[in-house]
Amino acid sequence: MRRIGLIDGNDVPVLGQGTWMMGERRGERQAETNALIAGIDLGLTLIDTAEMYGDGAAEELVGEAIKGRREEVFLVSKVLPNHASRTGTPAACEASLRRLGTDVIDLYLLHWRGSIPLAETVAAFEALKQAGKIRHWGVSNFDVADMEELLEIAPSGACTVNQVLYNPEYRGIEFDLLPWQAAQGIPVMAYSPLGQGGELLQAKPLVAIAARHDATPAQVVLAWALRHPALIAIPKASRKAHVEANARAAALQLTPEDLAAIDAAFPPPRRKRPLAMI
Numbered sequence: 001m002r003r004i005g006l007i008d009g010n011d012v013p014v015l016g017q018g019t020w021m022m023g024e025r026r027g028e029r030q031a032e033t034n035a036l037i038a039g040i041d042l043g044l045t046l047i048d049t050a051e052m053y054g055d056g057a058a059e060e061l062v063g064e065a066i067k068g069r070r071e072e073v074f075l076v077s078k079v080l081p082n083h084a085s086r087t088g089t090p091a092a093c094e095a096s097l098r099r100l101g102t103d104v105i106d107l108y109l110l111h112w113r114g115s116i117p118l119a120e121t122v123a124a125f126e127a128l129k130q131a132g133k134i135r136h137w138g139v140s141n142f143d144v145a146d147m148e149e150l151l152e153i154a155p156s157g158a159c160t161v162n163q164v165l166y167n168p169e170y171r172g173i174e175f176d177l178l179p180w181q182a183a184q185g186i187p188v189m190a191y192s193p194l195g196q197g198g199e200l201l202q203a204k205p206l207v208a209i210a211a212r213h214d215a216t217p218a219q220v221v222l223a224w225a226l227r228h229p230a231l232i233a234i235p236k237a238s239r240k241a242h243v244e245a246n247a248r249a250a251a252l253q254l255t256p257e258d259l260a261a262i263d264a265a266f267p268p269p270r271r272k273r274p275l276a277m278i
């Protein structure tokens with residue numbers, strides 16, 4: 001699995017595993033845990049979760065999946081904007097640590113920007129880092145203007161990633177945010193890279209490209225996202241077969257013709273678009 005260097009010299013795999021909607025149905029729990037474990041075995045060792053997902057149920061599921069192999073995993077979790085105050089952030093972090101069954105989160109993100117001043121959240125993140133409760137921090141759903149404001153406040157090199165929506169249907173970040181982050185050395189973490197498993201995966205051009213490579217449309221859109229050197233994608237798969245297919249996507253090389261066909265069906269942005277989010 002290809003890896004990406006973070007600004008502090010650590011590195012992470014370019015493909016990880018999302019967990020939104022996992023841990024919420026008792027009958028699916030074992031299959032979901034097995035899917036996450038299979039992903040870790042295949043090198044998808046970056047796991048993305050959040051206190052919001054299932055009100056903590058996804059973090060508990062992740063805790064179950066990483067039992068006994070915490071050191072193999074790069075754990076990402078998120079604080080809700082209304083918790084992201086000077087005192088609320090450490091309280092939320094402690095609750096996440098408890099659910100995850102660990103004493104440190106590798107990357108702690110502000111889930112989206114809310115009304116608490118950014119400086120307060122940054123101070124809380126820095127204090128958590130000092131206390132050894134988190135190793136890195138970053139943000140999610142920040143557009144260029146938010147990122148510029150953040151970098152005015154944050155210590156140099158402190159913001160490690162920005163996690164945003166990115167798939168062929170939502171390419172707005174290619175116009176400005178993606179090149180801006182590349183210039184700053186801040187990788188983009190692409191969420192919903194499979195368009196949440198919806199109509200995107202039935203799009204005729206993607207089906208045709210997949211057929212040429214003996215692959216699936218899901219693998220094509222993951223390979224498409226990973227053509228950017230500074231991008232990490234975090235597909236969510238609660239089925240083991242999906243996890244295995246996703247892991248294989250990291251080796252799929254799209255041709256210039258494939259990329260042109262995707263551009264024709266899902267045109268790249270020609271002007272600024274407001275950041276889309278789910």
Ligand code: NAP
Nearest residue numbers: 018019020191192193194195196197218235236237238239
């Ligand atoms: P996604 O990863 O684009 O799509 C997940 C869906 O695709 C599931 O229904 C899954 O099915 C299906 N799938 C997975 N692998 C497949 C394959 N190889 N072939 C066909 N279908 C496949 O959507 P997402 O969950 O919204 O996004 C991924 C992660 O990003 C989330 O889980 C979450 O961790 C994060 N996220 C963050 C934010 C944010 O605001 N920061 C917002 C949204 C998401 P099965 O589950 O049945 O396998």
